[in-house]
Each structure stands twice: as structure tokens, then as C-alpha cells.
Amino acid sequence: MAGQAIHLKKEILVRIIKAFLSDNFEEQTRLIPFAMRPKGMEVPYRCCIYKERAIIKDRTIAGLGFPIEEDDETVSLGTYAKRALERTEIDDKNLTVLQAACKGCATNRIYVTDLCQGCVARPCTTACKFGAVSIVNGKSVIDDEKCKKCKMCVNACPYNAIVKITVPCEDSCPVGAIKKDETGFASIDYTKCINCGRCTAACPFGAVHEKSQIIDILKAIKSEKKVIAMIAPSIAGQFPGNIYQLKSAIIKAGFDDVYEVAQGADITATNEAKEFVERMEKGDSFMTTSCCAGYNQLIKKHLPEIKPFVSDTKTPMYYTAELVKKEFPEAVAVFVSPCVAKRAESFENKNVDYVMNYEELGALFIAKQIQIMDCEPAKYAVESSKQARNFGFTGGVADSVKSALNDEESIKPCIINGLNKDSIRQLKKYATSGTCEDGCNMVEVMCCEGGCIGGNATINNQKTAKKLIEQLSNESKDIEKI
Amino acid sequence: MAKVEVKVCLGTTCFVMGGNNLQELNDIIPQKYGDKVEVMGSNCLGLCSINWEYSKAPYVKVDDEVVTEATVEKVLEVIDKKLG
Numbered sequence: 107m108a109g110q111a112i113h114l115k116k117e118i119l120v121r122i123i124k125a126f127l128s129d130n131f132e133e134q135t136r137l138i139p140f141a142m143r144p145k146g147m148e149v150p151y152r153c154c155i156y157k158e159r160a161i162i163k164d165r166t167i168a169g170l171g172f173p174i175e176e177d178d179e180t181v182s183l184g185t186y187a188k189r190a191l192e193r194t195e196i197d198d199k200n201l202t203v204l205q206a207a208c209k210g211c212a213t214n215r216i217y218v219t220d221l222c223q224g225c226v227a228r229p230c231t232t233a234c235k236f237g238a239v240s241i242v243n244g245k246s247v248i249d250d251e252k253c254k255k256c257k258m259c260v261n262a263c264p265y266n267a268i269v270k271i272t273v274p275c276e277d278s279c280p281v282g283a284i285k286k287d288e289t290g291f292a293s294i295d296y297t298k299c300i301n302c303g304r305c306t307a308a309c310p311f312g313a314v315h316e317k318s319q320i321i322d323i324l325k326a327i328k329s330e331k332k333v334i335a336m337i338a339p340s341i342a343g344q345f346p347g348n349i350y351q352l353k354s355a356i357i358k359a360g361f362d363d364v365y366e367v368a369q370g371a372d373i374t375a376t377n378e379a380k381e382f383v384e385r386m387e388k389g390d391s392f393m394t395t396s397c398c399a400g401y402n403q404l405i406k407k408h409l410p411e412i413k414p415f416v417s418d419t420k421t422p423m424y425y426t427a428e429l430v431k432k433e434f435p436e437a438v439a440v441f442v443s444p445c446v447a448k449r450a451e452s453f454e455n456k457n458v459d460y461v462m463n464y465e466e467l468g469a470l471f472i473a474k475q476i477q478i479m480d481c482e483p484a485k486y487a488v489e490s491s492k493q494a495r496n497f498g499f500t501g502g503v504a505d506s507v508k509s510a511l512n513d514e515e516s517i518k519p520c521i522i523n524g525l526n527k528d529s530i531r532q533l534k535k536y537a538t539s540g541t542c543e544d545g546c547n548m549v550e551v552m553c554c555e556g557g558c559i560g561g562n563a564t565i566n567n568q569k570t571a572k573k574l575i576e577q578l579s580n581e582s583k584d585i586e587k588i
Numbered sequence: 589m590a591k592v593e594v595k596v597c598l599g600t601t602c603f604v605m606g607g608n609n610l611q612e613l614n615d616i617i618p619q620k621y622g623d624k625v626e627v628m629g630s631n632c633l634g635l636c637s638i639n640w641e642y643s644k645a646p647y648v649k650v651d652d653e654v655v656t657e658a659t660v661e662k663v664l665e666v667i668d669k670k671l672g
């Protein structure tokens with residue numbers, strides 16, 4: 107997503123939170139588009155100030171947790187704010203598309219440019235297996251009805267005259283769940299969507315939004331209830347300061363306590379190691395990890411055949427939330443997440459009440475003017491292991507299972523670093539053939555390239571994020587053997 | 589000639605609003621300008637809390653000049669101007 111769009115989304119989140127903290131939430135929310143695009147301001151991106159405000163309004167609707175697609179323009183942001191305050195249920199369709207932004211984006215098609223020389227060989231016509239290329243007035247023309255967008259003609263043209271016009275969101279989706287329809291608007295098919303969040307990052311207009319639960323979280327904080335933040339392992343590389351200062355900062359932002367989800371990751375790694383041994387003894391040829399929410403959605407919606415090979419061990423979020431609720435049954439448990447997929451997982455887990463992503467936590471710090479580096483370090487009740495703290499980058503989960511095994515040589519891990527059409531095909535092959543390549547018996551699957559540090563709601567770049575996580579984990583104790 | 593001093597804000601507001609991209613400056617500046625320019629990270633420069641101007645973050649200071657909504661390109665441009 108373009109830098110400007112990210113900046114805009116974050117600014118809106120900060121303003122929503124500020125509005126909530128003010129003494130007139132509804133009115134302050136209504137004013138957000140006007141505060142951001144005051145009268146007389148030069149218009150940075152679009153045709154006129156009214157259009158800009160309308161788009162900011164739409165983005166604010168998503169920030170309040172509502173679907174933009176259903177807005178009929180008659181309801182004011184003030185009313186949306188009121189509805190957000192009053193709601194008791196949250197919407198389980200996690201993404202929403204600002205369709206007004208789709209206008210600027212051409213539909214997916216193969217197109218012959220002026221560079222077509224009308225050559226004699228006409229390799230494009232022979233390359234096409236669907237008879238979609240014909241010659242009109244000496245130049246190649248594509249019949250969109252027949253074209254299957256296979257790109258054979260694109261590759262065949264010696265002049266590079268044929269191009270594929272791509273729709274970034276469609277292209278980024280590994281499961282074909284987002285499509286620009288005949289009307290030119292993109293929409294998401296939730297029966298297919300695995301909540302990987304790829305489209306939110308891919309759209310250059312920043313049109314795809316997560317429906318935020320930030321108001322629900324702020325409401326819980328304001329109530330008498332105990333609110334507990336559970337921070338995913340990848341967070342260690344996302345903010346200035348260390349995770350101990352981060353704990354104080356999160357408490358300063360209004361939470362009652364903070365748990366490292368790495369604590370649950372230790373349980374995941376231990377259980378998975380035990381399960382691995384059992385499965386191998388039983389004669390299974392391989393096992394895959396089960397901690398990635400995007401992958402779990404993929405299994406459910408597109409790849410049921412791999413299910414027998416998937417570890418039955420629960421995710422770090424699951425175990426952490428279980429611990430929290432055992433200790434404080436009445437508490438509100440908030441998972442602090444790098445990605446939208448964990449929102450989907452939270453709807454299947456009664457112990458997780460809300461999900462707040464890293465961008466939203468960052469916005470909360472800004473709204474409350476909290477500087478993490480000025481916060482005193484605070485201890486965690488339980489210190490997590492080095493391996494558990496490394497869960498957030500690719501290779502980390504496989505390594506933790508390996509380290510928990512007594513016989514480290516018995517495991518031959520291989521890694522699916524990011525789900526895309528190719529890697530999904532590969533997984534399918536493993537499932538149908540019942541074995542993986544090169545004697546691998548443990549497949550780590552990460553939906554995002556790079557692992558959780560590549561999640562759609564991350565703040566830091568992957569390289570520094572990984573370095574920061576390793577700084578922490580290198581000072582942590584080793585995981586215990588099973 | 590005195591060294592040009594570049595302070596990249598690594599405070600929470602600037603970092604969250606996109607300051608992470610500015611970490612590249614740590615490599616680019618010494619490469620491009622040698623010891624004519626010194627680059628350093630800084631805690632909150634205090635700019636984000638004046639009138640609560642978080643929306644213009646991230647901030648970078650090139651000597652006394654404040655670069656708002658800073659990007660690598662913007663900062664290099666300001667340095668180039670300084671060096672003439």
C-alpha cells in the first residue's frame with residue numbers, strides 16, 4: 107500500500123481514539139473529515155475537497171468497525187459513532203472495501219499496445235490456445251470474451267507489445283477471493299477469503315480496510331472490567347524500546363495487564379514436539395504446523411485434504427487466552443496482532459474477546475501521547491523461551507519444535523514461506539501424495555512471506571524487525587526438552 | 589565547514605507514522621556524504637506534542653530545519669540544499 111494511504115489510515119485511527127477520549131465522541135467523530143480537510147485547504151489527492159472528505163468518512167466508518175459497502179451516505183459519522191458505542195456484537199467479516207477508490211483502477215485484462223508492429227509471423231495468434239487473438243487492420247486485437255488471461259501471447263510477442271493490466275488486489279489474493287466485478291468495484295467473497303490481509307497491503311489506493319474493534323476495546327477499558335492485552339511474539343520488533351517498556355506503555359494506555367503470547371508459544375512448541383514423535387511412531391510421513399491463522403483458514407476453505415497431516419496442537423493465542431481466562435474468568439482478553447487472520451481465529455475462540463492490530467496499538471499510543479522509550483521496564487509474570495520468542499518469523503516455529511525434541515536429528519523440517527498459488531499447489535501435492543519432498547517430515551507453514559513480521563498490520567520493515575526480535579531472544583533461556 | 593547534523597526521530601509517534609522507513613538513512617548518508625554529514629537517531633524531538641501535530645510525523649531535523657512527513661528523498665533533498 108502506498109505510504110500516503112497508510113499514513114492516512116493511521117491518522118484516522120488516532121482521530122477516532124482522540125474523539126472517544128474527548129467529552130463528545132459523536133460530534134468529534136462527525137468532524138473528522140472536516141478537521142483533516144478544512145475549508146480552503148489545498149486538495150492533496152483527489153478532484154475536490156468534498157470528494158476527499160467523503161473518502162475520509164468512508165475510511166472512518168471502517169475504523170469504527172462498520173462495513174463501508176453498506177453505507178448509503180445518509181448516515182452521519184456521529185450516528186456511526188453512537189452505533190459503535192451501543193453495539194454489543196462485533197462483525198465477523200473482517201475486511202471492508204472502499205469501493206470509491208476502485209474507480210482509479212483498470213480491470214484485469216490483456217491489452218495490445220500501440221507497440222504492435224503487425225508483424226508477419228504473428229506469434230501471438232498461434233500462441234493463444236483459445237482463439238482470442240485476431241488481426242484487425244494489420245494489428246492484433248484480443249477478444250475479451252474468449253481471453254483466459256493466460257499470458258501466452260504476452261510472452262510470445264517479440265516486441266513486448268502485449269501487456270497484462272493487473273488489478274493489484276486480485277493479483278495478490280492467493281485464493282481468488284477478491285474480484286473487481288462488472289461494475290468495476292472490488293468485493294470480497296467471504297466463503298473463499300482466508301483473511302490473509304494480502305489485499306489490504308497490495309491495493310495502491312489503500313481501499314481494503316480491516317474493520318477495527320478499537321471502540322469496543324476502549325469501551326471495555328473504560329468499564330470496570332479488567333482488560334488484558336496478549337501481545338504476539340512478532341511485536342518485539344515493531345516499536346521503539348523493548349518489550350518490558352512496551353508492557354508499561356500498554357498499561358499506561360489503559361490495560362490492566364500484559365501477557366506475552368510467547369508464553370503460549372512455548373506450550374504450542376512442546377505439544378507439537380510430543381505430537382510429532384507420536385505421529386512418526388505411528389508411521390505418518392509428515393506433519394504440518396498449525397499455529398498460523400491464515401493457513402488454518404486455507405485448510406478449512408480450500409485444502410481439506412491436508413487436514414490429516416496437520417498438527418492438532420492449538421495456537422499460541424489459544425493457550426495464552428486459556429491461561430488468562432483461567433486466572434481471570436471475568437477479564438476481557440485482547441489479542442494484539444500483526445495480521446487480520448487472527449481476527450478470524452478469535453471468532454472461533456470464546457476466550458479471545460477482541461483483536462487489536464499493531465497499527466491500532468500504535469495509534470492508541472499516539473492518541474494518549476505515550477512514549478515507549480520513556481516508560482519504565484516492567485517484568486512479565488512468566489519469562490518465555492528464546493525459541494517461543496522467535497515464533498514470529500519464518501523458520502522460528504520449526505526450530506522451536508526441533509529444539510524441544512530430545513532427538514533433534516529425527517526431524518527434517520521444510521518451510522512454506524508465504525501462501526501463494528504455487529505454494530498452495532505444493533501443499534496440495536503433499537496432501538494427495540502423502541509425502542513431501544526430500545525426506546522432509548515437518549512442514550512449517552506461514553501464510554505471510556517472512557512469517558508474522560510480514561503481517562498486513564505490521565509497522566516495521568522485516569529486516570529490522572527480525573533483528574530486534576533476535577536481540578531479545580538471544581538473551582532468553584532455551585526451551586525445555588519434552 | 590561545520591558538519592551537517594541529521595536527527596531522525598525514533599520516538600513512538602514518528603516511528604508509528606512511518607519513521608521505520610527512515611532507518612535506511614543510517615546507511616545512505618555515510619555512503620553518500622562521507623563525514624560531511626552526521627546522522628543519528630533521537631528520542632522524541634518534542635515536535636509531535638506541539639499542538640498535537642502527530643499527523644505531520646515522522647519528523648527529521650537537519651540542523652535546525654524540520655522536515656515534516658519525512659521520507660528518505662525529502663531528507664536527502666534538504667541535505668543537498670544545505671551543502672549547496
Ligand code: FES
Nearest residue numbers: 597599602632636
Ligand atoms: S515522536 Fe517524533 S517528535 Fe515526538
